[in-house]
Amino acid sequence: MIKISLPDGSIKEVENGSSALDVAKSISQGLARNVLSASFNEKTVEVNDPLPGDGSLVLYTWDNPEGKTAFWHSSAHLLAQALAQLYPGIQLTIGPAIDNGFYYDVDFKGQEFGEADFSKVEKLMLENARQKSEFKLRAISKADALDFYKGNPFKTELIENLEDGTITFCDHANFTDLCRGGHIPNTGFIKAVKIMSVAGAYWRGNEKNPQLSRVYGTSFPKAALLTEYLELLEEAKRRDHRKLGKELELFTFSQKVGQGLPLWLPKGAELRERLEQFLKKAQRTAGYSPVITPHIGNKELYVTSGHYAKYGKDSFQPIRTPDESEEYLLKPMNCPHHCEIYKSSPRSYRDLPIRYAEFGTVYRYEQSGELHGLTRVRGFTQDDAHIFCTPDQLKAEFQKVIDLVLYIFKTLDFQNFTAQVSLRDKEDRSKYIGSDENWEKAENAIKEAVIEKGLDYVVEYGEAAFYGPKLDFMVKDALGRQWQLGTIQVDYNLPERFELEYKGSDNESHRPVMIHRAPFGSMERFVAVLLEHCAGNFPLWLMPTQIAILPISDKYLDYANKVSSLLKNYDLRALVDQRAEKTGRKIRDAEVAKIPYMLIVGEKEEGDETLSVRRHGGSDLGSMSIADFIKHIDAEVAAEIGEFE
RNA sequence: GCCUGUGUAGCUCAGUUGGCCAGAGCAGCUGAUUUGUAAUCAGCUGGUCGGGGGUUCGAAUCCCUCCACAGGCUCCA
Numbered sequence: 001m002i003k004i005s006l007p008d009g010s011i012k013e014v015e016n017g018s019s020a021l022d023v024a025k026s027i028s029q030g031l032a033r034n035v036l037s038a039s040f041n042e043k044t045v046e047v048n049d050p051l052p053g054d055g056s057l058v059l060y061t062w063d064n065p066e067g068k069t070a071f072w073h074s075s076a077h078l079l080a081q082a083l084a085q086l087y088p089g090i091q092l093t094i095g096p097a098i099d100n101g102f103y104y105d106v107d108f109k110g111q112e113f114g115e116a117d118f119s120k121v122e123k124l125m126l127e128n129a130r131q132k133s134e135f136k137l138r139a140i141s142k143a144d145a146l147d148f149y150k151g152n153p154f155k156t157e158l159i160e161n162l163e164d165g166t167i168t169f170c171d172h173a174n175f176t177d178l179c180r181g182g183h184i185p186n187t188g189f190i191k192a193v194k195i196m197s198v199a200g201a202y203w204r205g206n207e208k209n210p211q212l213s214r215v216y217g218t219s220f221p222k223a224a225l226l227t228e229y230l231e232l233l234e235e236a237k238r239r240d241h242r243k244l245g246k247e248l249e250l251f252t253f254s255q256k257v258g259q260g261l262p263l264w265l266p267k268g269a270e271l272r273e274r275l276e277q278f279l280k281k282a283q284r285t286a287g288y289s290p291v292i293t294p295h296i297g298n299k300e301l302y303v304t305s306g307h308y309a310k311y312g313k314d315s316f317q318p319i320r321t322p323d324e325s326e327e328y329l330l331k332p333m334n335c336p337h338h339c340e341i342y343k344s345s346p347r348s349y350r351d352l353p354i355r356y357a358e359f360g361t362v363y364r365y366e367q368s369g370e371l372h373g374l375t376r377v378r379g380f381t382q383d384d385a386h387i388f389c390t391p392d393q394l395k396a397e398f399q400k401v402i403d404l405v406l407y408i409f410k411t412l413d414f415q416n417f418t419a420q421v422s423l424r425d426k427e428d429r430s431k432y433i434g435s436d437e438n439w440e441k442a443e444n445a446i447k448e449a450v451i452e453k454g455l456d457y458v459v460e461y462g463e464a465a466f467y468g469p470k471l472d473f474m475v476k477d478a479l480g481r482q483w484q485l486g487t488i489q490v491d492y493n494l495p496e497r498f499e500l501e502y503k504g505s506d507n508e509s510h511r512p513v514m515i516h517r518a519p520f521g522s523m524e525r526f527v528a529v530l531l532e533h534c535a536g537n538f539p540l541w542l543m544p545t546q547i548a549i550l551p552i553s554d555k556y557l558d559y560a561n562k563v564s565s566l567l568k569n570y571d572l573r574a575l576v577d578q579r580a581e582k583t584g585r586k587i588r589d590a591e592v593a594k595i596p597y598m599l600i601v602g603e604k605e606e607g608d609e610t611l612s613v614r615r616h617g618g619s620d621l622g623s624m625s626i627a628d629f630i631k632h633i634d635a636e637v638a639a640e641i642g643e644f645e
Numbered sequence: 646g647c648c649u650g651u652g653u654a655g656c657u658c659a660g661u662u663g664g665c666c667a668g669a670g671c672a673g674c675u676g677a678u679u680u681g682u683a684a685u686c687a688g689c690u691g692g693u694c695g696g697g698g699g700u701u702c703g704a705a706u707c708c709c710u711c712c713a714c715a716g717g718c719u720c721c722a
Binding site: 201212213247311383587618 | 646647648649650656677678679680681682683684685695712713714715716717718719720721722
């Protein structure tokens with residue numbers, strides 16, 4: 001007998017050779033039916049394999065992320081099996097579980113595969129699933145593994161990088177795949193399957209490598225869950241910022257202007273302006289000085305900064321002047337310009353920190369396939385600022401920026417953000433410029449600042465900017481894709497390259513440290529993510545049109561216009577629906593336009609100088625005097641914005 | 646840039662074995678209606694079927710090519 005301890009603290013005695021599944025059966029039949037994976041002594045094990053001895057066991061079902069991972073990982077095997085059956089001669093590479101499903105990268109060896117083929121793959125997968133084939137993991141020697149995959153350069157490469165003695169294959173039915181393990185008991189658990197898309201993916205993510213076809217799929221233990229998931233995707237589509245942006249007339253694109261170059265329509269521009277004013281006010285409080293710099297700069301400037309060497313190919317081609325020796329670049333970054341402003345005058349330690357802020361529009365030649373609505377464009381405006389400070393001031397300045405970012409996220413109700421500390425790649429240091437010593441200092445300053453602020457964060461190695469480590473604030477869009485919004489970056493390198501100096505109290509020259517920071521990130525991306533976050537129902541203070549005044553008939557137009565001009569005097573944004581439509585229609589249109597407040601005015605309201613107030617979404621707030629309504633709105637806006645201290 | 650798709654009126658979409666003059670709803674315009682909490686009625690306007698080239702007696706439909714968009718891959722705000 002062996003002793004198995006379970007998460008609830010209980011200890012189960014089971015016979016030698018029992019599997020995780022046997023333990024589940026000894027607890028309850030219901031559990032046994034639902035167990036998808038297990039970990040033994042904190043290591044993932046095969047649920048069907050005998051447990052090696054005493055230890056602690058955790059069983060996972062669909063309700064645990066571990067269970068889903070095993071489920072989708074196993075589904076990837078099922079997909080590979082079906083593809084291999086349908087397309088003889090294809091080469092399999094890798095097929096991991098991902099956030100909402102799985103994919104498999106295959107080389108179709110020239111065979112056609114497109115959307116039209118999805119249903120036959122799904123059908124075959126389900127057919128195979130019904131066989132209830134067990135997944136069996138077995139050890140294999142490196143030599144045998146290489147022999148098995150002779151002729152498949154991808155698997156061969158994977159195996160070569162593995163240690164002999166640790167290599168395992170997974171068999172189910174008559175299908176075998178290189179695999180490290182973690183499977184569901186058998187294929188019968190997979191009840192619903194959907195191939196989502198097929199896309200090109202370079203082997204190991206490197207565009208110099210051959211391109212494979214990545215087949216994306218998802219699967220579920222119940223058909224109803226698949227339906228539910230597809231409905232969720234539909235809902236996400238309704239929240240898509242590209243759709244809402246069009247409907248709410250915020251922005252557009254024109255082929256004639258160019259790819260990735262957003263055109264802000266009046267309502268969108270107004271919204272964006274309000275966001276800018278909001279941040280400018282907070283930045284005034286925080287001691288920033290506004291600066292303004294031009295849209296182009298001499299190429300030499302970016303050669304000095306190192307941007308040209310690193311991002312030259314991602315820039316628009318240089319602009320030439322009639323003077324042949326001159327080359328200008330559409331500015332891809334604002335920092336070199338700000339460095340030159342710093343240098344425009346000698347600086348003393350008494351001047352620091354200096355904080356230059358600019359809503360600077362920058363241009364980057366993103367590959368056409370990269371462009372995506374407002375979240376990835378070729379011309380965008382950063383809410384950029386550069387803080388020049390002494391090394392002693394770095395941590396405090398960094399923390400002040402964190403406060404500013406958190407204030408913004410709080411005001412706009414972004415609760416589900418991820419703070420990511422991005423550090424250098426541990427192995428490859430060649431991607432970065434600057435001394436090890438400075439990198440160490442910068443990385444430590446960020447870590448300390450984040451810990452002292454009590455921020456939840458994850459550390460990502462290799463995600464740093466080429467000139468320094470950073471702290472990024474990531475938010476997910478409607479489809480679950482993660483985008484970087486706010487960013488705070490420490491930089492010892494630009495001060496060096498631009499030979500920035502200040503005179504210390506010791507009358508010696510010293511080098512300042514720079515912080516690059518953009519709490520929104522870019523206005524374009526921020527508006528996009530905000531739009532999806534609130535499904536177009538922006539907070540009242542941001543709404544381009546806050547109030548729709550709806551006269552019952554044109555007899556009350558005069559009163560409606562009078563109310564409108566009164567509201568405008570209070571800096572409120574109202575429109576009067578002058579159409580000869582029925583009230584029901586006017587309300588519907590205002591609802592569809594997501595206007596927060598509707599004021600219905602007719603005979604009664606005109607008589608006693610009141611308003612009949614309706615809130616977007618259907619609630620009737622009843623009758624109110626104009627003064628009370630203004631107070632009501634002011635209170636709502638004040639509650640939304642709060643003060644930055 | 647590459648892979649897989651998509652592109653018909655301002656918007657959403659029909660037109661899918663090539664065949665009268667390319668359709669609908671919404672929006673817009675004109676008129677009637679003077680209306681009380683999610684769509685009043687009628688009429689009218691609006692299209693180089695993404696651009697170019699080709700096959701054909703005949704192309705939105707088939708072929709080639711370019712462009713844009715969408716979902717991915719690398720990078721990044």
